[in-house]
Amino acid sequence: MSALTKLTLKGALDGLAAKDFTSVELTRAHIDAVEAARGLNAYILETPEQALDMAAASDERRAKGEAGPLDGAPLGVKDLFCTKGVRTTACSKILENFVPAYESTVTSNLWRDGAVMLGKLNLDQFAMGSSNETSYFGPVTNPWRAKDSNKALTPGGSSGGSAAAVAADLCLGATATDTGGSIRQPAAFTGTVGIKPTYGRCSRWGVVAFASSLDQAGPIAKTVEDAALLLNSMAGHDPKDSTSLDVATPDFTQFVGKSVKGLRIGVPKEYRVDGMPAEIQKLWDDGVAWLKEAGCEIVEISLPHTKYALPAYYIVAPAEASSNLARYDGMRYGLREEGANLAEIYENTRASGFGDEVKRRILIGTYVLSAGYYDAYYLKALKVRRRIAEDFDNAWTKVDAILTPTAPSAAFGLGENSSDPIAMYLNDVFTVTTNLAGLPGLSLPAGLDANGLPLGLQIIGKPLDEGTVFSVAGAIEKAAGFTAKADKWW
Ligand code: GLN
Secondary structure (H helix, E strand, O other), rough: OOOHHOOHHHHHHHHHHOOOOOOHHHHHHHHHHHHHHHHHHEEEEEEEHHHHHHHHHHHHHHHHHOOOOOOOEEEEEEEEOOEEEEOOOOOOOOOOOOOOOOOHHHHHHHHHHHEEEEEOOOOOOHOOOOOOOOOOOOOOHHHOOOOOOOOEEEOOOOOHHHHHHHHHHOOOEEEEEEOOOHHHHHHHHOOOEEEEEEOOOOOOEEEEOOEEEEEEEEEEOOOOHHHHHHHHHHHOOOOOOOOOOOOOOHHHHHHOOOOOHHHHHHHHHHHOOOOOOOOHHHHHHHHHHHHHHHHOEEEEEEOOOHHHHHHHHHHHHHHHHHHHHHHOOOOOOOOOOOOOOOOHHHHHHHHHOHHHHHHHHHHHHHHHHHHOHHHHHHHHHHHHHHHHHHHHHHHHOOEEEEEEEEOOOOOOEEOOOOOHHHHHHHHHOOOOOHHOOOOOEEEEEEOOOOOOOEEEEEEOOOOOOOHHHHHHHHHHHHHHHHOOOOOOOO
């Protein structure tokens, strides 16, 4: 495959600016790579003609000196972002044939800045899952394999297609979303960088809703700098989303490479969970040592309500999902199954259109919101959520950012956890807290385990302080020197 797909986003943009190659050439190389990698199942819809049209238009803009910040860069789009005239399914049967009449704000921003769309990427159905196995279109296979093994591994979820596509050089970067960890855990499982920004930084408009008070869009990229470049374009105030923050978007790339000397980095003792593999503890210790060396002060902190985060998340998220997904009734969007009367049409449509995990969430959500249980579950979970946010507020009086592992394990085998929802939910133990508190969190690859699989470290920042997160991530990226790639077998 052409060397053009091996470039980072920054490298490709520099090459385009230097006229080393055209966007059409760069895009063509990616289209070929995507076609050759169908076995990974990362893309569920390829849009090569549209990509080449966009690339040709980009080359024309560049020739006229009108290139935008991402001009000519081919990207993948998680199939949760509505794309005008291009099928958007949320990887569900109920939206199998849904073609939006509008474009999400985040993707519009990317096209405004000149990016090229290669196609739509696989995900867990309605972004519910941690392994991409709940997708109606089948799971994605992680490009990474353990040493001396052919076993198919999960790329994580829900943004499994985005992470696998970036890791396998099937795009220069991808959009993703994170409700409880869906950008960061897949990034950790695939040796890529992913950031969930502060809640409200990126518009949710045109993104298929899962749990609206937790959902945030963000990029998955090959490097910290690439993630900053993508977030620059994706972020920004949007009057069409009432929770979008009316704040300026700084140039996040300016923070990458900035000195972290004197920063206070918190290490939360409650994140040393039982049963965490020694290799992950070691990676975390390495991260601490790298940051110390770079001049940071390491502070042990306490986030005492951490153990209640997962239970609270698995009440709040399904509650909101049950309400959001009520709109799929066979009347306005997507699938309609026939029935003798209206109630039967609803029942038949939802029974056949939703997958098992989605049904489980709707049932849990409806239960915790129902009269008599609302106070005991939903209201209680909201109170826990408040306590978790306060834990972080207290931490910010002592530290500037927090360092944790991203996930409690490396990528696991496809099918390994799919029969045990609780085991699957435990994947999010280190990531859900930031969604509950609305904080930015970034995962970057920092090492390999004994089986040669990538492991991620997470940096959590203060609200709207993605800048510091990027600086700390840049320092770790430099110290870790992580350059490993999955051996190409697909
Ligand atoms: N794995 C979590 C869940 O299943 C988070 C998913 C996400 O962030 N979209 O809910």
